[in-house]
Amino acid sequence: MTPSPARRDLVGRTVLITGANAGIGYWCAELLAARGARVLLGCRSTHRAEVAAKTLRAGVLGADVGTLPVDLGSLAVIRDAAARVDERLDAVICNAGVKAADPADRTEDGLDLMVGTNALGHFALLARLGHALAPDARVVAVGSLAHRFARIDPATLSQPWSGPSLRRYGRSKAALMSLTFELDRRWRGSGRSALCAHPGYAVDPLTPYRDGLAAVSGPVRAAAALSRGLVQGKDAGAEPIVHAVVARDAAGGEYWGPGGLLEFRGAPARVQASAEVRSSAIATELWSIAEELTGVRFAV
Numbered sequence: 234m235t236p237s238p239a240r241r242d243l244v245g246r247t248v249l250i251t252g253a254n255a256g257i258g259y260w261c262a263e264l265l266a267a268r269g270a271r272v273l274l275g276c277r278s279t280h281r282a283e284v285a286a287k288t289l290r291a292g293v294l295g296a297d298v299g300t301l302p303v304d305l306g307s308l309a310v311i312r313d314a315a316a317r318v319d320e321r322l323d324a325v326i327c328n329a330g331v332k333a334a335d336p337a338d339r340t341e342d343g344l345d346l347m348v349g350t351n352a353l354g355h356f357a358l359l360a361r362l363g364h365a366l367a368p369d370a371r372v373v374a375v376g377s378l379a380h381r382f383a384r385i386d387p388a389t390l391s392q393p394w395s396g397p398s399l400r401r402y403g404r405s406k407a408a409l410m411s412l413t414f415e416l417d418r419r420w421r422g423s424g425r426s427a428l429c430a431h432p433g434y435a436v437d438p439l440t441p442y443r444d445g446l447a448a449v450s451g452p453v454r455a456a457a458a459l460s461r462g463l464v465q466g467k468d469a470g471a472e473p474i475v476h477a478v479v480a481r482d483a484a485g486g487e488y489w490g491p492g493g494l495l496e497f498r499g500a501p502a503r504v505q506a507s508a509e510v511r512s513s514a515i516a517t518e519l520w521s522i523a524e525e526l527t528g529v530r531f532a533v
């Protein structure tokens with residue numbers, strides 16, 4: 234059971250979290266629910282969503298939890314999921330992510346699996362959620378240190394890339410971050426805001442046990458404990474993301490992550506994003522290509 238938080242300051246606020254049935258997404262939901270927020274678990278598996286919702290309700294007294302079936306790898310499912318949202322969203326956490334894939338792996342719509350899911354899936358979802366977003370809604374995209382390992386070339390965004398999986402993953406996260414900073418620029422003055430946050434290096438064996446979530450054996454946990462000085466659990470990895478959503482000192486256009494060594498672990502702090510994901514020239518081109526590839530016009 235999550236200890237009663239000092240503050241239940243988020244009562245009346247609703248946050249949609251994609252990929253909330255596991256890892257960092259689940260922990261964002263638990264941290265927000267413990268502060269009184271209603272959390273909407275956006276998951277591609279109804280069964281896994283229900284398991285996470287049950288765990289959350291068992292762990293957080295009075296948790297207000299809903300589920301939204303959404304597969305970020307299917308533009309048709311995204312369209313239907315967004316249309317189903319009939320409540321006001323105060324925030325959306327774009328967390329769902331594919332971290333490793335074969336270059337040949339594609340989404341249902343034939344897009345590169347990591348770019349299509351991590352970046353374009355969230356772009357299409359946000360574009361279709363306009364009717365539900367509160368006038369002061371906040372979007373937080375989950376970026377990664379890996380965004381630095383890749384160059385964004387908007388023209389080849391969904392073409393297969395060879396090379397290490399980490400670099401291809403970095404491309405998808407760089408694209409997501411670039412589009413998020415561009416969303417914030419386009420929203421400026423509207424009351425809405427968008428920013429990025431990353432969880433550092435967050436692993437399941439250092440994460441507290443939760444029923445139905447990643448099972449880690451005792452020996453693996455014991456071995457992983459040796460790395461606690463360098464990396465962290467996914468509960469801690471969720472902290473900079475939740476901070477970006479709710480903290481008074483976090484603002485649109487910022488990038489938050491763990492403030493410790495190499496940004497692998499530690500308390501939330503403002504961190505640096507690459508010049509490339511900060512470039513409005515690249516982002517403008519990327520935005521048009523994202524609209525073209527998803528077939529969704531993102532009116533702001």
Ligand SMILES: NC(=O)c1ccc[n+]([C@@H]2O[C@H](COP(=O)([O-])OP(=O)(O)OC[C@H]3O[C@@H](n4cnc5c(N)ncnc54)[C@H](OP(=O)(O)O)[C@@H]3O)[C@@H](O)[C@H]2O)c1
Nearest residue numbers: 252254255256257277304305306328329330377433434435
């Ligand atoms: N862990 C780290 O150190 C780290 C570092 C930097 C950034 N990140 C980012 O943080 C986010 C969460 O990572 P994690 O470590 O918590 O990963 P995780 O435990 O593997 O969880 C990933 C979540 O994304 C969901 N997902 C994947 N593809 C999806 C799709 N097509 N539609 C809907 N949901 C989908 C998964 O759902 P299923 O259960 O259905 O597969 C799962 O809920 C990711 O965006 C990742 O890139 C993580």
